Amino acid sequence: MTATLPDYEDVTKAAFRLEGVAHRTPVLRSSTLDARLGAQVFSSAKISSGLVPSNFVVATTPLLR
Numbered sequence: 001m002t003a004t005l006p007d008y009e010d011v012t013k014a015a016f017r018l019e020g021v022a023h024r025t026p027v028l029r030s031s032t033l034d035a036r037l038g039a040q041v042f043s044s045a046k047i048s049s050g051l052v053p054s055n056f057v058v059a060t061t062p063l064l065r
Contacts, residue, residue: 006014026045033041
């Protein structure tokens with residue numbers, strides 16, 4: 001079985017289903033990190049251990065459209 005990545009419509013449908021159920025977690029941005037990686041970097045502001053973000057998401061601009 002081959003897994004496929006979700007497309008924009010899949011993400012939109014999931015967001016609609018999760019509205020009012022999931023809690024929105026603020027994200028942090030770093031223009032320095034964006035420039036070094038050549039991508040938009042979004043880091044979850046949720047702290048699990050008090051020092052390290054529990055989630056780290058890297059998304060490029062085309063994936064966000």
